[in-house]
Amino acid sequence: MSRTTPARADRRSFLRLAGAVGAAAAFTGTLAACGGPASTRGAGSSTGGKSGSGTIEAGISYALSTGFDPMTSSGATPVAANWHIFEGLVDLDPVTLTARPALATRMPVKVNATTYHATLRDGATFHDGSAVTPDDVVFSFERILDVKNASLMAQFLPFLKSVKAVDTKTVEFKLKYPFALFPSRISVTKIVPKKIVQADQKGFDAKPVGSGPYRLVSATREDKIVFKKYAAYNGRYPAKADDMVWNLVADASARVSAMQSGRVQAIEDVPYIDMAGLAKKSEVESAQSFGNLFLMFNCSKAPYNDKRVRQALHYALDTEKIIKTAMGGGATAASGYLQTTHPDYHRATTVYGYDKAKAQKLLKDAGVRGIKVKLLLTDTSWVQDIAPLIKECWDAVGVTTTLDIGQSSAQYAKVDQNDFEVLVAPGDPSVFGNDVDLLMRWFYVGTWPETRFHWSGTAEAKKVVKLLDQAAQATDETARKKLWAQATDIVAEQAPLYPVLHRKLPTAWDSGALSGFKPVPTTGLSFLDVARA
The missing domain is CATH 3.90.76.10 (Dipeptide-binding Protein; Domain 1)
Structure with a gap:
């Protein structure tokens, strides 16, 4: 399903927008039927979240978009679950x-x-x-x-x-x-x-068996995931609660209500507009992350095969206004591929500050007039909040913009069928690792540039791969960082897929009910080494 959003929306109106949430990190994979057998579902449903019960209950914002097999799992929620299972x-x-x-x-x-x-x-x-x-x-x-x-x-x-x-x-x-x-x-x-x-790879994908501190009891796609302490675990981080229940609550207001009522002890993805209210009774903290909002262009289609057009649409965005108005200040404008807090942050040679005149000149230089774009966006709540402002910015430079907002899986199906022009979506491969090589390879080597934004055949794309390979083999850290900087400068200047901003991830928790809990700088929640107080 898609929806067209009006060209202008004030803060109050567009912050009321709510919708089911797809895969947070714009990851793809084969969706598994993740419900456990009837007996285990029954055991999970009897678990309560009452104080002193030894049960941790959490509000998770994303449904199960893939199975749990760690070889292929890429959905935000199963990946976070796997931190505890494997x-x-x-x-x-x-x-x-x-x-x-x-x-x-x-x-x-x-x-x-x-x-x-x-x-x-x-x-x-x-x-x-x-x-x-x-x-x-x-x-x-x-x-x-x-x-x-x-x-x-x-x-x-x-x-x-x-x-x-x-x-x-x-x-x-x-x-x-x-x-x-x-x-x-x-x-x-x-x-x-x-x-x-x-013996049964598909069964394993739906009902995984690991060696971690928690074992999976059951998982139902849009309902809950139930875990139980694995008593025989002998590693460094044993489970400190007998049970965990992750309630999959896509609706932002429902997550906030669950937190306010005490039904859950922690929630991820706190709506920016609700942070102050929740902070009156709960701990609320935003962790700066690599997690970003990116623009991805179909480089196989004109005029998006011209870097000047891609650059123009970046310069046209008043990112600071977007962050202030739609996100309550909960992000930082991208000044490089990495967030400024990353240990290997490098300020790009091309930084897309808001410049309406430059955007219009680039479009003129590219010979583009009267451009009309159908902009695909995922229906993550905060992305929906931003959507009207993107349209407003692009309309202002003469780019007639129609918004198509839909579930992540539906939007990526269009992308994978080469049926798109521009996509705006969240992405966060830092759930897999935090080094530059990994963060670059996710988006610029393999599937994404080859079959999604269709950039892999360009000289610049080949140069990026070469630089990453050289950096991977470099034994000197200084030399490695210089090579990474060169690679990130290329993707900044070319902008086939490039971040607009890096999010601050807001988490809320009850410090009186949880001991040892800390928010994480990636999508998800971690309850490793966390106990019910």
Whole structure:
């Protein structure tokens, strides 16, 4: 379904807009039927959120858009759920995004420039009680590397040559070339039980079995996900609550009401307009994130194959007004590919400050007059809030704009059928990792430039890939950062897909009911090391 929004809307009217929310991070994947068997659903429904019950209840803003298999899962909600269900040899701390040992006893040990060893912790078991073995580790990596499996994670492991078991506790990794980010990058691979996955991959996708502190009881797409403490977990971050219930509440006002009533102890994606009200009784904090709102152009269609047109539509946006009016100040205008708080932030040589005259000149120089654009937007609530202002800005420079707002899956179906001109959507690959190489490869290598914005055949696109490959093999950190800066400067200047702003992610929680909770700078909520107070 799509909807046309009026050209102008004041703050009060467009902040009332609400809608079902699709996949937050604009990720795609095969949607799995995620409901568990009847017996487990019954157990989940009896779990309450009363104080002292040992149950954490949360309000999640995004429905289940993919299954849980970590090889292919990309939806915001299942990825966050997997933080609790699975472990990698190494995992990222969900708050700091720094790498830390998980199933491994310590960070991988460098044997030589292209060889690493990792040792499993003693007594680690999967949720079915079976031991985690080096064979499971090898299987978990090899299934990602197998091109037949079309794993989303494969693009993050181009350096990996082979994985093999050395003994009953140790795994050896051979690299194609030295890759300084190896110890943290392998966090993209979650370790799965070989026997269970081989027996029924589809069943595993719907009802996953991991080695994490919580096991999945049931999951219903637009209702809830129910977790239970895995008592045999012996890692560093055991579950501190007996049960968790994630209520999937797409409607923003319903999430706020659930928080205000005490039905849940935490919610993500707090509407900016409700932050002050919630702060009277709850903790409310906005974490600056990489998560962005981007413009993506169909570079296979005129006039969007001309970078001047793409640049013009960026310069035409009064981003500061958008942030202030539609987001209550809850974002920062993009001055580079990365947010300013990222440790490797680089101010781009091309920064799209609001410049109406420059936008009009670029359109004139490109020979474009009377352009009409059908702008696709996902129906995430805050994106809908922004939509009328984008139209207002573009109409003001002579670009007649029609808004088509729809569910994420429907909009990306149009994109994948090459039936679009421009898309505005949120994106946040930082749920997989925080290094520049990963954040760049998600959008500019593989699927996105090849089959979505159709830019991969250009000289500039090839240059970006070359720079990323050179940076991946650079042993000197300064040299690596210079190469990354060059790559980000190219995508800023070309703008086939480029951020308009980076969000501050607002989270609310009851500090009197939760102990140890902290908001995360990515889409989702983490309850690792969190207890009911």
